[in-house]
Amino acid sequence: MSNPDRPGPGHHHPHDSAHPDWEVLGPHLERGAELYTPLYEQVADWLREPATGAPGPGSGGVRRVLDIGSGPGVVSCLLARAFPDAEVVAVDATEALLERARDRAVRLGLGDRVHTHPAELPDGLDALGGADLIWSSKALHHIGDQRAAVAALAGHLRPGGLLAIAEGGLAPRFLPRDLGIGRPGLQSRLDAAGEEWFTEMRAALPDAADETEDWPAFLADAGLRTPRTRSFLLDLPAPLSAGARAYVVANLTQARDMYGDRFDEDDLATLARLTDPEDAAGITRRPDAFFLSAQTVHTARAQ
Incomplete structure (x- = not known):
């Protein structure tokens, strides 16, 4: 599972290949x-609600925001607009993505408030300083010890500051159960293969900790209080826009490349048809393709 800039099949992003081609992946992530x-x-509206304890956008209470695992900075810029009195620091290990973040901020007239910081997670965060809001989406699950990673982020909160972690939710759905081609239920088999791949990825991480992924508990263990959790829905009904169709095709292609060896020949043939722009049964042309996804966000506050 990846940052909001990096959603993929099952919310797993293409950052995990051994030698990623950022010329290709950067635009896809964006x-x-x-x-x-x-x-x-x-999500940004919810983070500003008085019920969360977060100051409103006009109060000036949020002066510094860290976006940990920012990717190309789409959400960094969104947070800069949501908190207009704040400096936003996009933090990522990949300089090519931070370059995209800087370019985007300048394009949107936010170059004076959106800055970048190259850092590996979690060991490269010491120089970041404090923040009133720390946001991290689908980045911490790429760290072996997730509990320790949450504690490391919590250590950068200013008094009363809010840590918001987007992890979990529901994998994207975009296919009818019966596609009219191949064996019904391909979406479920894609999800299962993605989960198997993700479990193996986690097990291979340095210092991988085998423990229940209880994010509110991780926040509490880090000494934070007033935990809140909420899930948010993205519902793009059929017929999809051309851009959304292209994104689904790219995700299906990515799934086939990353864990295609887990599918039988029938499913591989179906995936080939779904990603063929000339096939009437493919995502590019079929009228029933949709995009439905949910993202869960966990928050808690420093003392």
Whole structure:
């Protein structure tokens, strides 16, 4: 599972290949984050609600925001607009993505408030300083010891500051159960293969900790209080826009490349047809393709 800039099949992003081609993946990640923008606008509104204890956008209470695992900075810029008195620091290990973040901020007139910081997670965070809001989406699950990673982020909160972690939710759905081609239930088999791949990825991480992924408990263990959890829906009904269709095709292609060896010949043939732009049964042309996803966000506050 990845940052909002990095959603993929089952919310797992393409950052995990051994030698990623950022010339290809950077635009894909940016398009994905743009697709998810309506969802993350809802999240930003929720983070500003008085019920969360967060100061409103006009109060000036949020002066510094860290976006940990920012990717190409789509959400960093969104947070800059949501908290207009704040400096936003996009933090990522990949300089090519931070370059995209800087370019985007300048394009949107936010270059004076959105800055970048190259850092590996979690060991490279010491120089970041404090923040009133720390946001991290689908990045911490790429760290072996997730509990320790949450504690490391919590250590950068200013008094009363809010830590918001987007992890979990529901994997995207975009296919009818019976596609009219191949064996029904391909979406479920895609999800299962993605979960198997993700479990193996986690097990291979340095210092991988085998423990229940209880994010509110991780927040509490880090000494934070007033935990809140909420899930947000992205509902793009059929017929999809051309951009959304292209994003689904890219995700299906990514799934086939990353864990295609888990599918039988029938499913591989179906995936080939779904990703063929000339096939009437493919995502590019079929009228019933949709995009439905949910993202869960966990928050808690420093003393």
